[in-house]
Amino acid sequence: MELVLSTFGANLNIENNAFIVTKGKERQRIPVDKVTNIQISKGASITSNAALLAIENEIPVVFVDRSGSPLGRIWSPKYGSISTIRKGQLNFSSSKDAVDWIKDIIIKKIDNQQALIMTMCYTIEDTKYVESNIHRLEVYRNKIQSLEAMMVKDIAAELRGWEGASAKIYFEALNIVLPSYLKFKERTQHPARDPVNAFLNYGYGILYGKIESALIQAGIDPYIGILHRDEYNRPVLVYDVIEIFRIWVDYIVYDLACQNVITDDYYSTAPNGGIWLENLGRRIIIQSINDYLNEIIEMNGLSRTRETHIQLYAQSLAQHFKKYNI
Numbered sequence: 382m383e384l385v386l387s388t389f390g391a392n393l394n395i396e397n398n399a400f401i402v403t404k405g406k407e408r409q410r411i412p413v414d415k416v417t418n419i420q421i422s423k424g425a426s427i428t429s430n431a432a433l434l435a436i437e438n439e440i441p442v443v444f445v446d447r448s449g450s451p452l453g454r455i456w457s458p459k460y461g462s463i464s465t466i467r468k469g470q471l472n473f474s475s476s477k478d479a480v481d482w483i484k485d486i487i488i489k490k491i492d493n494q495q496a497l498i499m500t501m502c503y504t505i506e507d508t509k510y511v512e513s514n515i516h517r518l519e520v521y522r523n524k525i526q527s528l529e530a531m532m533v534k535d536i537a538a539e540l541r542g543w544e545g546a547s548a549k550i551y552f553e554a555l556n557i558v559l560p561s562y563l564k565f566k567e568r569t570q571h572p573a574r575d576p577v578n579a580f581l582n583y584g585y586g587i588l589y590g591k592i593e594s595a596l597i598q599a600g601i602d603p604y605i606g607i608l609h610r611d612e613y614n615r616p617v618l619v620y621d622v623i624e625i626f627r628i629w630v631d632y633i634v635y636d637l638a639c640q641n642v643i644t645d646d647y648y649s650t651a652p653n654g655g656i657w658l659e660n661l662g663r664r665i666i667i668q669s670i671n672d673y674l675n676e677i678i679e680m681n682g683l684s685r686t687r688e689t690h691i692q693l694y695a696q697s698l699a700q701h702f703k704k705y706n707i
Contacts, residue, residue, distance in 0.1 A: 382672050384416045387663045389424035393431045400431060413438050418594065420445055420587075422663075425569045427440070441594045447657055448579075449586025449666075451616075456597060457473045466699050469706035474607055476705065477531050484525055486624050487544050491522045493628035494551040501635055502556045512555035521547045533607055540608060555635060563638050576648050577638055579656040581601025583666050584630035585623070591674070591688065592626065593619045595695035601702065622698075626691060633669050 384400065392402045400416060402409045405419055419435055419442045421427055429443065432455055435442050442455040444536040495515050502511045514529055521543045548568065556564050565575040573579035593616050596603045606617030637643060647662030658666065674688040685693065 382411075382415055383418040383420060383667075383698040384411060385420045385667050386423075386425035386427070387420070387422040387667065388660055392424040392614050393419070393421070393425075395428070395430045395434050399435070400433070401617050413440075416440055418443065420590065420667075423447065433643075441597075443594070445586060445590065445594045448570075449583035449590075449591040449658075449663070450595060451586070454590075454594070456594070463600050465706045467602050467605075467702050469702035469704060470500075470602060472705040472707060473702050474605055474610070475532060478705075479488070479529075479533050479607050480530050480536065483533055483540065483578055484528060484620065486608075486621060487525055487540060488522055490544070490624040490627065491518050491525075491547050493625075494518060494547065497631055498551065498554050500632075500652070501639070505557060510557065511554075514550055517550045523617055534610070537567055537608060537610075555577060555631075558635065559638055560641055563643065572651065572657060573654060574652070574654060576643055576656055577634060579648055579658050580634045580637065580662070580666055581630065583658050583663065584634055584670055585627065587667065587670050588623055588626060588630055589619055591614075591691060592622050592695075595692045596622070596698075598692070599695040599699040601695060622694070625694070626687075629673060629687060630670065633665070637665070637669065 384393070384402070386402065387402055389428050391402060394401045394403065396410070399413060400411045402411065413434060416435075416438075417440065419427070419440060421442065421444050423446065429514060434440075434459050436455060439457040439459060443451050444453045446452050473482075495518050497509060497599060498514055498518075525540065528536050528539060533540075552568055559565075559577065563575070563577050565577055568581075569575070569578045570582055573582050596616075596618060601618065602616075603616035603618045607621050609615075609617035609620040642665070643662075646659065647665065648656050648658050652654055668676055674691075675686050677684055677686055678690070680690045681693075683690075683693070
């Protein structure tokens with residue numbers, strides 16, 4: 382299980398080799414072997430004893446900001462990147478094979494977007510609306526597929542531009558299924574300007590943390606990216622890899638929105654117009670994502686939980702990078 386401290390005043394300590402979560406008079410004991418990850422938000426705290434117990438048991442501790450994005454982490458030194466993986470990763474990032482890899486990532490993202498549009502819009506009577514947006518996405522998919530270059534940097538501008546245009550079509554298409562009070566004009570971040578974007582941002586933040594943890598545990602340096610390469614001191618490879626799995630958060634958020642479960646109690650509006658999730662909103666998105674990631678699905682011929690598939694992908698990527706240690 383993922384142990385989440387998102388409530389102001391919550392504290393994580395230990396007692397008899399178990400984690401103890403306290404908030405006011407509330408007290409909960411959680412065995413160490415039941416915890417896979419620990420996530421701590423602003424206003425919550427962890428003792429050094431609890432941090433050391435997590436390190437000893439190879440449990441990542443992630444500190445997140447108000448939008449759920451990782452700010453820092455504590456992890457076991459056993460996760461240190463071995464030189465063959467890191468050297469191979471550097472060589473791969475500047476190779477022609479990296480061009481095919483990142484093109485495949487973005488194409489998979491568009492395939493997922495098309496699939497979710499068809500899934501969420503199945504009740505829409507205007508079939509031409511759905512078909513039109515699927516076709517518009519297919520145009521960009523084909524453009525990306527046809528790109529050729531020796532290095533990613535040579536086509537980075539086109540990839541970013543067409544990926545962004547595809548995302549705009551995708552969110553515009555999905556807007557039709559949202560209840561009227563949740564419809565929005567565009568994707569917004571830092572901060573969100575509507576409740577759906579606030580939920581999407583928080584969900585992506587959770588996913589960023591899980592992917593970064595998986596990469597680190599596999600021995601990969603998350604700061605060496607392929608398409609996202611010019612953002613100093615950012616885990617840019619996470620921004621590349623997340624595109625394969627981002628659709629999972631989209632499905633969860635749109636499913637919640639279409640069930641009309643998102644109420645005013647789940648978020649608040651800041652003086653600058655930004656929308657931030659309150660404790661109830663954070664609890665529902667965290668629980669929904671954890672439940673979804675714990676479901677067993679088949680990918681690449683293997684039946685595993687979705688979270689395990691993320692870890693398996695990171696492990697296979699590490700092995701792939703080792704081939705470039707020349």
